[in-house]
Amino acid sequence: MKATTTASATDRELALKLGALMLHVLGSEGGSVMRAMDDTGLTFVQMKTLFTLAGDDADGEPSSVKSLAERLGVSLPSASRAVDGLVKRGLATRAEDPDDRRVRRVALSAKGSRLADTVMAARLRGLERFAAGLEPAERDGLESALELLLERDEIAAIHRTHAQRTHTQRTHSRRSSSR
Numbered sequence: 001m002k003a004t005t006t007a008s009a010t011d012r013e014l015a016l017k018l019g020a021l022m023l024h025v026l027g028s029e030g031g032s033v034m035r036a037m038d039d040t041g042l043t044f045v046q047m048k049t050l051f052t053l054a055g056d057d058a059d060g061e062p063s064s065v066k067s068l069a070e071r072l073g074v075s076l077p078s079a080s081r082a083v084d085g086l087v088k089r090g091l092a093t094r095a096e097d098p099d100d101r102r103v104r105r106v107a108l109s110a111k112g113s114r115l116a117d118t119v120m121a122a123r124l125r126g127l128e129r130f131a132a133g134l135e136p137a138e139r140d141g142l143e144s145a146l147e148l149l150l151e152r153d154e155i156a157a158i159h160r161t162h163a164q165r166t167h168t169q170r171t172h173s174r175r176s177s178s179r
Helices: 009-026 031-040 044-059 065-072 076-088 110-132 136-149 153-177
Strands: 092-096 104-108
Touching: 009 110, 031 110, 044 065, 044 076, 044 092, 044 104, 044 110, 044 153, 065 076, 065 104, 076 092, 076 104, 104 110, 110 153
Parallel strands: none
Antiparallel strands: 092 104
């Protein structure tokens, strides 16, 4: 990682290019994900909390509100309000930590897990449409760049979590449809 905190002109240009790609993929190509997110009625912080908890769900370990705040990059009161909103909607559960009664552990409910899966599926459909429309050279370049970025632990961890969750979701869908 770079030690400097100010962006160079080349960093800014790269950021603009990445931003343009994200807007394209989440805009015209990812309209279904934006609709799915909008249909939830959740705030941005609640949606980030939902996806963070979905990652925890794959690990099987409920989070503390303090841990959520740190990982989301928000204040403890903001994380607590987000959790309150998810709990009130039946999307998450909150329970006392068995080892420390002062700590509350948060996990997705079955309803919250289904919602996270629905939004993730919409996001993947948009990304799949985008990938399918790439020329071979574009696809190869993107694949190479992504493989390089997946060497970063923080990106690899997110990829593993969501790949596992997507695989589990597809397995459950196949079992349900074969019954």
